[in-house]
Amino acid sequence: MTVRVGVYGATGYTGLELVRLLDTHPEAQIRFATSESAAGTSLRASSPLAPDLTLVSAADAPLDEVDCVFLCLPHTQSAPIAAQALARDVRVVDLSADLRIDDPDAYARWYKVAHPAPDLLPVPYGLPELGRLRLLGALCVANPGCYATAILLAVVPLARADLLAPAAPLIIDAKSGVTGAGRAPKQNILFGEVHGNLSPYNIGHAHRHLGEVEQELARAGYDGGPLIFAPHLLPTDRGILAAVYAQVTDLDAAQSTLRSAYADEPLVCVLPPGELATLAHVVRTPRAVLSLTPVPDANVLIVMSALDNLLKGAASQAVQNFNLMFSLPETAGLLPA
Amino acid sequence: MTVRVGVYGATGYTGLELVRLLDTHPEAQIRFATSESAAGTSLRASSPLAPDLTLVSAADAPLDEVDCVFLCLPHTQSAPIAAQALARDVRVVDLSADLRIDDPDAYARWYKVAHPAPDLLPVPYGLPELGRLRLLGALCVANPGCYATAILLAVVPLARADLLAPAAPLIIDAKSGVTGAGRAPKQNILFGEVHGNLSPYNIGHAHRHLGEVEQELARAGYDGGPLIFAPHLLPTDRGILAAVYAQVTDLDAAQSTLRSAYADEPLVCVLPPGELATLAHVVRTPRAVLSLTPVPDANVLIVMSALDNLLKGAASQAVQNFNLMFSLPETAGLLPA
């Protein structure tokens, strides 16, 4: 079986990773890749290791020739393309934030803009390890945010098992490589600004990924306290490490719950006791890696949750979702067969 | 007035910074600098920007020619030299951990070794902004640890004002540049291991700096809950950024307390509301910089506390202490007169 695919927004960091994955995916065939600024040139001109595909503008993309599109576009630009594709019976994996939040009002609160296509909502949230059923055969999937993936993998199993101390604040201190901020030139992500620096941003209860995190935690029965989220920009190119400080009602149960949750997952790994997750565990891999450190006196479990923001936080998770949508083996194109 | 000084352990990262500061200090005169491995060579051979001082071994250091020594030695090696110096009426700024903890048993618990010179204890803890009185004219001062300085600056004023929520865990997620791990070759601090990585270590309630932090918090009347401390090794050379998540009883009072505490301090700065502390605020400066982010729903104050681990976390704080010991202006040699 060959699934014909198109990639919108191929010259950004996520788009480049996605094209690379799809280019070697045994069941996918890339029919087009779009870029507004680089239409007419080869993708290789945008990145020396990319496949030699000639880019087209989105308006010229031959939607009729594909079975599925991946949208690596800015929010508000993505949903309209999703609507177009779905109207032509082309399936959609949307890597933007547009389809992640079921409630358009909540979207408007977090993104400060009216939802561009509320008729499309709700769409299954594509974090396979936390719920594959809705993804199998789905026509459209909302690919999660990178921070959201790291956080939800650490917290959802605890919420489902009702192991979080009621009303205790959930503190998440996260650190991301700079590619998480995209490839459009901005002064704060210049090499001269980032090298030698570490900078928190949007800390407290402000980062947009909290919208989808809170939605998915609510779905999991979360009854803990307020979320406190402090993201930081790291002086490295890729990778997220989130430290989740969870007050739990039973430290042993919390650990065994997380271990069981991912015991059979090929792409989420809980390290053995005593080992700590680092970026070196995950960068350039499609895996998330968790480590568990109990602090007995405080009934706090420190979950370190690591992933590559461009892969499990974006492109490889999109491929997992694609595989589930087309009933392919979930790790096709990601792990050796 | 000229104070004649000697520096033990001059070829490490802290020693090099200290020699650089003392070399341009208007009232200090370096009489000797020691190194066991590099004795007989110039300090410049250890670092191209260092002063051209010929190193001697500690055994050959002319203690009789100095008024004060700075000890940049490993713990257990430092206290015996301190004892020697004090016996000869030479004052001591000890940058090791040996003299920071008043109770030798607590030292033994944290450092897994018997205290090398318990007769010297207690010694004033040299964090001037939190207590200068004991440092003025002192004969011997224990220079605080780098993480400890960052944490205590953020928490002590809150503890003194009784603004911390009783029994709530105090969560500290800290990130340090690699020079914090010293200059002795070890595999985990090789460039090839650190570049592109971020790695937590000794997390939970395990890092040795907690010993001095808990002692000083107790002195400040701390009645909050257990400390949870997660240090991380950053892919940069210098700087510490500690995120302190403090549950407080009054967010406004907590902020005004911290602002007042440092309002007149030349070397500790609290940023205006809305600005966040970063490493770029502090690296290669003798200042600590704090920022305050209240999270109203959770009654949590996020204090970002930034400093240069080699300066306010070590060498420049040692110079502050030295200045106080010899009744010099506290910022002599650190800020323009």
Next chain:
Amino acid sequence: MTVRVGVYGATGYTGLELVRLLDTHPEAQIRFATSESAAGTSLRASSPLAPDLTLVSAADAPLDEVDCVFLCLPHTQSAPIAAQALARDVRVVDLSADLRIDDPDAYARWYKVAHPAPDLLPVPYGLPELGRLRLLGALCVANPGCYATAILLAVVPLARADLLAPAAPLIIDAKSGVTGAGRAPKQNILFGEVHGNLSPYNIGHAHRHLGEVEQELARAGYDGGPLIFAPHLLPTDRGILAAVYAQVTDLDAAQSTLRSAYADEPLVCVLPPGELATLAHVVRTPRAVLSLTPVPDANVLIVMSALDNLLKGAASQAVQNFNLMFSLPETAGLLPA
């Protein structure tokens, strides 16, 4: 004596360094600093360690209140401001390329644009160690390019002493930190592009700094062969290291010539035999450091020439020139008095 100064283009990397130097210069007083994009804000908002100066737009700069202006502006924008200032008897240190090349046609060839103010030409070329006389008391000085400074320091003394093999190509392989490319956002200087990379650019006989290099070499009597120049963008923020491969007629004479040339210079240092210049010798210092490695079989002298592109390659050299123009000690504001 206090010289009142203004800085045009203060928010770029060079402007920030220059303001920092002038702010602590014992004889300079900053009266204004300009920025078009950030007018009305504090310079500190552009960089956390900058002085707290309120920026004005160039049109609002009070030229009548200053004795000297420093122009950290893009080429073609700089010369017209220089003309304005000179017309009002305000002296000028131009850090742009506009006034470095005496011949407007040569300027047009290298910069692909007509010279914006040919009437101002020629202007003394401000590389003090290679010719201070024209700078003493000058009304206007062209501050050299960063690469040009590194190259000329290595080659001019050899050319003057006629020690270069006639007609032999002069090969210069240079590497620069990313701040050399400025602070205006461009994709190629994003952290995500530069981290882990090394990229040559404009190699051969193409880089614009060759214009001024060839002019100054001609002035020095250079009769070697064609220049071959290969600059590279390094994954670091600042510093230039240029490897100059010079075929010489007498290796011993070449070395002693270079040593003598700088024997009494406080800001140019030739390392002793066996030591090699590195970026660590120069970054964040106002000095250039050279090392000499003879290759006897080939009659080639390898001169490694290192400097900080923002300091000796720009801002601190501008201060040297300023000092000479106003008959101040040349290292005022750069080295301890």
Next chain:
Amino acid sequence: MTVRVGVYGATGYTGLELVRLLDTHPEAQIRFATSESAAGTSLRASSPLAPDLTLVSAADAPLDEVDCVFLCLPHTQSAPIAAQALARDVRVVDLSADLRIDDPDAYARWYKVAHPAPDLLPVPYGLPELGRLRLLGALCVANPGCYATAILLAVVPLARADLLAPAAPLIIDAKSGVTGAGRAPKQNILFGEVHGNLSPYNIGHAHRHLGEVEQELARAGYDGGPLIFAPHLLPTDRGILAAVYAQVTDLDAAQSTLRSAYADEPLVCVLPPGELATLAHVVRTPRAVLSLTPVPDANVLIVMSALDNLLKGAASQAVQNFNLMFSLPETAGLLPA
């Protein structure tokens, strides 16, 4: 066909890459991996992404169970193991320098130590693109040095075609990531020393790789002048970029010769005119990438030669050689089939 292999010295940077490649090689099966310091532990403890192999000491390696061994050992330690293996009819790919130089006296000159096993010499030099015939079915191959590979790929075709200007010095300015210096802790490769620095080392005619380079150039009929080689340590983890400045007798012929030499090579690529080789072209790939920049006035061809020091400069080239020795497709395990 399955070839059973063993890897000596698996915990160094090269060993780790090699194990990773062999672990997914379709025709190789790893039977053992050795380490003296980590014997008894899993290789994964040495690197989080490594296969979970239990390490043995070299003395315990079951040589009888393998068809081929790869030696990632320090020079002088490697050749004795090679001799042992060959005596038992086990083939050898030696990644050390021991077998690269045919003449034991030349080895002794470059390595300042007597050759440990002169009876094994000569051994085919394993740079497939410059001579596969001797490698096909070979029992023992000397895997080239990383710098040597980068240089020889650029120069040998020119030497063979007699296009180098007689007696003109050949200047090579090369830059390498820090993993090229190995994984054994040394102060000069600590993160704190390398970050923000660029340091030349062993420049002139001093680096040991010149021994093998000169041997292979002589074999190619080189009649140019002396080699001048200036390696630099870059602030990045991996990758080599060598700038070769070759005076040639015919610029067009030189370019077409290099293009033809690699026109059909899957693992050496010459970029189209106008593009420059960078580390981003090669890092984490098994390819070398060359770019050609003619400088007409000087008859100099600048060849930029880039490769990953751990792959085409070591481990992936070893796999190429292994494939040729066992008559497997040369890119097996390196490129998709």
